[in-house]
Amino acid sequence: MENSKLKKCLEEWLEEVTISKIQEKMENGRLSSKELVLMYLHRISRFDKELHSILEVNPDALHIAEALDAERRETGPRSKLHGIPILIKDNIDTHDKMHTSAGSFALKDSIAPNDSFVTDKLRKAGAVILGKTNMTEWANFMAIGMKSGYSSRGGQVLNPYGPGKFDVGGSSSGSGAAIAANLAAAAVGTETSGSILNPSCQNSLVGIKPTVGLISRRGIIPIAHTQDTAGPMARTVEDAAILLTALCGKDDLDPITVTNPFVDFDFTEFLLKDGLKGKRIGIASEGFMELLSKEKQKIVAAALESLKFSGAEVIEHIEIPSNKAEWKNDVLTYEFKPDLNSYLGSLHPSIPVRTLADLIEFNKKHEEKMLKYGQAVLLESEKTSGSLTEAAYIDALEFDLYHSTQQGIDYAIETYDLDAILFPSDEGSHISAKAGYPTIAVPAGYTSHGEPVGITFAGTAFSEPLLIQVAYAFEQMTGFRKAPVLE
Numbered sequence: 057m058e059n060s061k062l063k064k065c066l067e068e069w070l071e072e073v074t075i076s077k078i079q080e081k082m083e084n085g086r087l088s089s090k091e092l093v094l095m096y097l098h099r100i101s102r103f104d105k106e107l108h109s110i111l112e113v114n115p116d117a118l119h120i121a122e123a124l125d126a127e128r129r130e131t132g133p134r135s136k137l138h139g140i141p142i143l144i145k146d147n148i149d150t151h152d153k154m155h156t157s158a159g160s161f162a163l164k165d166s167i168a169p170n171d172s173f174v175t176d177k178l179r180k181a182g183a184v185i186l187g188k189t190n191m192t193e194w195a196n197f198m199a200i201g202m203k204s205g206y207s208s209r210g211g212q213v214l215n216p217y218g219p220g221k222f223d224v225g226g227s228s229s230g231s232g233a234a235i236a237a238n239l240a241a242a243a244v245g246t247e248t249s250g251s252i253l254n255p256s257c258q259n260s261l262v263g264i265k266p267t268v269g270l271i272s273r274r275g276i277i278p279i280a281h282t283q284d285t286a287g288p289m290a291r292t293v294e295d296a297a298i299l300l301t302a303l304c305g306k307d308d309l310d311p312i313t314v315t316n317p318f319v320d321f322d323f324t325e326f327l328l329k330d331g332l333k334g335k336r337i338g339i340a341s342e343g344f345m346e347l348l349s350k351e352k353q354k355i356v357a358a359a360l361e362s363l364k365f366s367g368a369e370v371i372e373h374i375e376i377p378s379n380k381a382e383w384k385n386d387v388l389t390y391e392f393k394p395d396l397n398s399y400l401g402s403l404h405p406s407i408p409v410r411t412l413a414d415l416i417e418f419n420k421k422h423e424e425k426m427l428k429y430g431q432a433v434l435l436e437s438e439k440t441s442g443s444l445t446e447a448a449y450i451d452a453l454e455f456d457l458y459h460s461t462q463q464g465i466d467y468a469i470e471t472y473d474l475d476a477i478l479f480p481s482d483e484g485s486h487i488s489a490k491a492g493y494p495t496i497a498v499p500a501g502y503t504s505h506g507e508p509v510g511i512t513f514a515g516t517a518f519s520e521p522l523l524i525q526v527a528y529a530f531e532q533m534t535g536f537r538k539a540p541v542l543e
Contacts, residue, residue: 089139138182159207172275189230205229225255257510272307331525333367
């Protein structure tokens, strides 16, 4: 950079900086949001050519930042996100000069007719929406065997800790890689089953998959309405809590948000260093730990030893009856067609893909570009009626709800009188996902080759404050996260 002040700031300060530290610098007039955006754009131009984590940058980002700087001088900041550059996943609608495509070349020209709830909340908080992140196409609900982070529109997202060596995680792959590489302050991902938690673990990040209903799903390209949710991905628990505070709220157009008890709520109030003291944490190892490599098992075991010195009461080898259940994706298969058809039907008339059937035909006509991994999952969903009347769907829905709650998370919480359940890596995320319950991922170490390893804390509905307490205390006690070495 030509500007000596920004060059020094970029080299000595920006990497791994927290939102609070940024705000401190902007409040005392030593840094502007415009300058901050410039520095992140510089990092994107330098490092993302290899990572492919960002699909496009908001062309208005600098001007938005400049306007927010003026507002800060005149009336003060709107929130802790005022002037902070945030990246959002490419399945979240923005009514601006950027596109929303779920990573699909079929929607590369689609500009959303309205802001999503998430986008609206970010703008009202004074955040700068810096750009859209690449993702596993259609949130990895397109083909069998599709590689995490691949999309026809953006190519393959790579893990900054080992480009080409380590799985980047999916489907919020670009959000994970970009924030791990310090290309923005934080990002928003989405999850149906593991899509925030998995890339968070793989990129040494904190990811919060909230209770379904904490954040409105309006304006997010769907998979399944019973499980979909947006959530924050950040380098620290504090930053994730700040972002969650901004995203949380009720929405008259999304009925499940009426259940949200956290209105005008500040999740950062639960950032307590002794947040583990007196908590009962159950360790879900049987049926989950063996899914990790031997080396990752040892890393998780070492993290568990740290937990024992936190003041928490650790209950090892808890039983979760549903860990042996014959889980299927039938609910997603049935819900995807009507949910996607509703979304596609709301797009501008110039977009030719209006239904799932249209999408399948588009992919066939552009086979070389679109069908690297096929579209077996799309074809299976198209076979359903789209009416959600099938007995097989209702049976699958009831099965998932029962086994994820009464034979899953709630069973363990009640049987062992727990505050939270610890899972190795993101194993077990499918149980919380099917229940619509919250989980938070935190870094737990690295393999001998430098691959990140995480752990996840899960709880019952709307237990986010408790999970943030537990995760923050663990993070502060261990401090595992370190930045990747980029070249």
